[in-house]
Amino acid sequence: MAEEEKNGTTMIVFDGDLDKAMASFIIATGAAAMGKQVTMFFTFWGLNVLRKENVQGGSDKKFMEKMFEKIMPRGPEKLSLSKMNFGGMGPKMMKKMMKNHNVSSLQEMIEMAQELDIKMVACTMSMDVMGLKEEELIDGLEYAGVASYLSEAEHSNLNLFI
Amino acid sequence: MESNKVLNAEGLACPMPVVKAKKEIDNLNAGDILEIHATDKGAASDIPAWTKSSGHELVQQDEENDILKFWIKKA
Numbered sequence: 001m002a003e004e005e006k007n008g009t010t011m012i013v014f015d016g017d018l019d020k021a022m023a024s025f026i027i028a029t030g031a032a033a034m035g036k037q038v039t040m041f042f043t044f045w046g047l048n049v050l051r052k053e054n055v056q057g058g059s060d061k062k063f064m065e066k067m068f069e070k071i072m073p074r075g076p077e078k079l080s081l082s083k084m085n086f087g088g089m090g091p092k093m094m095k096k097m098m099k100n101h102n103v104s105s106l107q108e109m110i111e112m113a114q115e116l117d118i119k120m121v122a123c124t125m126s127m128d129v130m131g132l133k134e135e136e137l138i139d140g141l142e143y144a145g146v147a148s149y150l151s152e153a154e155h156s157n158l159n160l161f162i
Numbered sequence: 163m164e165s166n167k168v169l170n171a172e173g174l175a176c177p178m179p180v181v182k183a184k185k186e187i188d189n190l191n192a193g194d195i196l197e198i199h200a201t202d203k204g205a206a207s208d209i210p211a212w213t214k215s216s217g218h219e220l221v222q223q224d225e226e227n228d229i230l231k232f233w234i235k236k237a
Binding site for chain 2: 026027029030032033034035101102103104112116
């Protein structure tokens with residue numbers, strides 16, 4: 001292959017914790033601001049970051065899929081913290097402190113990422129495993145698997161697993 | 163120093179100063195000067211790092227009453 005200037009940033013968002021999702025989106029939007037082609041791959045618990053708050057997945061789900069749909073957090077407002085969650089008090093305090101320090105909310109960061117043309121990809125294999133349907137996730141996503149991620153990573157000089 | 167556009171990023175936290183800077187500079191022409199005002203302490207090294215990575219030129223950097231000021235020439 002000819003010498004190619006790598007200008008991509010790829011990230012795997014595996015965890016669905018509020019703090020880790022915040023870190024992912026701060027790095028992603030920062031990289032986009034620096035002119036990088038940013039691709040975020042959401043897999044396993046990371047998919048919960050992309051869930052719509054009030055959408056039901058339909059009635060053709062199997063028992064365990066329905067259970068997962070109920071138990072897993074629906075979208076950025078419902079995520080827990082990876083530390084000091086205190087049964088949901090932690091995220092409330094964290095959001096208040098973020099607001100006091102003028103830090104954008106996760107919801108705002110996601111919108112900013114879309115404005116900056118960051119490519120957000122949902123892993124279809126983990127969607128299948130957990131029974132999540134496209135209509136349960138936010139608009140503007142792409143749907144793909146490991147080969148797409150690896151091929152993007154080849155053109156990237158920053159690759160993170162969060 | 164003269165500038166073609168002033169970006170007020172005061173009060174904004176990381177990563178918003180660089181995100182806003184990128185959005186503003188996209189609207190300018192090559193050679194134009196973007197002036198940025200920020201209060202986020204990280205901006206003191208973040209704006210220069212962003213300038214370097216994105217190929218623009220940091221012409222001048224200043225601090226006045228806790229407000230960080232940058233003048234950036236678009237490449």
